[in-house]
Amino acid sequence: MYALNLTYLLSITSAILSLILLVMVFPKVKSRRKLPPVPVRTWPLFGNLLSLPENPRQQFKQWHSQHGNLFSLYFGSTLVVVVNGYKSIREILVTKGASFLDRPVMYPNQVIGMEHCGVAFSSGHIWQDTRSATISILKELGVGKNILNEKIQDDIEFLLDRLVQLKGQATDIWHHVHVSISSIICSILVGERFSYEDERFKHNIQFSNQLASCAKELAALNFLPILKYLPGDVLKTNRIREAAGGLKCFAEFCCDVVGASTEKKSFISCFRLKQKEKPANGRAAILDEENLKKTVMDLIGAGTESTSATIAWCILYLQHHPHVQVKIHEELDREIGFTRKPSMGDKLKLPYLEAVIKETQRLASVAPFSIMRVTGEDVTVGNYCIPKGTSVIPNLDSVLHSAEIWGPDVDQFRPTRFLNPDGSVRHSEEFIPFSIGRRNCLGMGLAQMELFLFLAAMFQRFEFVLPEGVGLPTLKENLGLLAVPSHYKVCCVDRFVERI
């Protein structure tokens, strides 16, 4: 009887234990089974990092066509899901956007102890409150309105003067544009322009370039932090530390310049005024000085290279397609002439230029992999489950370079794809260089103003031609934090002189 009871008790206990085990383990087995496929062999420690070429655009394209819209990779031990195609990207960034709003921690922010604040790399409430404050201040300061139009025009005047002074000598046009675009964002932040010769302003540009040049090392350090202990500074940790520290110092300097001013003419003073407002949600503490400094750094970082590289791509494409430059000149001469500056009010009159800008953004795709997101909870996309805490790459390139969307000549520069038969601009929902959803590019309005005003004024004034005897510059990109062109030189031929 006793033996029978013991057997009975044991079998009941083991049945309950098996059930508990099944309940505990099954979801994991199930979710593991439903992860998007890993297209290559995974190695201990490195994961799939060793299978990624220096420029993964083509490799991602191939895996997209072989494995469908979602595939997984391990960057070290971190699971990263790459999402491709308009439908799936829309699903993660818009329809199920709430589960994909956060960002993973990034190494350079960690180095300066600012990984959780600011607007571009923060998460949760800090991101939400900082983003809504930043957007409302930029609106107050006139993004999309005439006040900003004038600020931008000031820097354009400086740029045109500098280019005229070169008297047609070959020059690195991207460098000049970079300085002007950087000056605009600084003047929005501080309320007045820095002199281009200001040492701190020049250093800031230098530090941004320095950080951008360490993109590969940054990617490795992000996912294999143990590598920072390698002897001999193989991964340029000293350069990264110096650049990130330098950018932080410049942001502190900008905040000091504005001081206690309560005039609502700079981003920094408006942000400080918001610190004093009593918010409905009771979270005023989030908009503190540390957060202000990091937001200033984020706006400078996100708002300079992206726009100036796009302008550099545009002028480079036109060296390969000179007939497009002729058409831009014809449109500008017909609609604006030479006696006044182009303004935002002229946008509708210059559809060809607008189509050229869109085609440049599509083909150059300067932020091909957007900025990584991280899932805030387990979420199902298509047939797959993406677990909470997974890093996610929205592969914008898979949309901007999709032959299904843009046709068989997708790799060619053909601005007319953005024109309707009646000559007006064709808008397409798949045109997503600024990403989509609640966390898309916060500076889209400013970037669009800058691209239009700079390019309209530059083409009104100059014809950009290659120096004599120099072959066509390469279209090969340098893919770091962004996809930028290789440096090239052009001569800026003054069209106003020709008219006199």
Ligand code: HEM
């Ligand atoms: C041609 C120029 C530009 C392109 C192609 C571009 C593209 C992008 C992309 C793809 C993202 C990632 C969005 C996402 O995660 O879904 C982004 C984020 C961001 N961009 Fe831009 N951008 C440009 C210009 C600017 C400018 C001028 C500013 C400055 C005000 C700016 C500020 C930002 C900020 C602050 C974020 C982070 C937003 C957040 O995390 O909430 N961008 N941009």
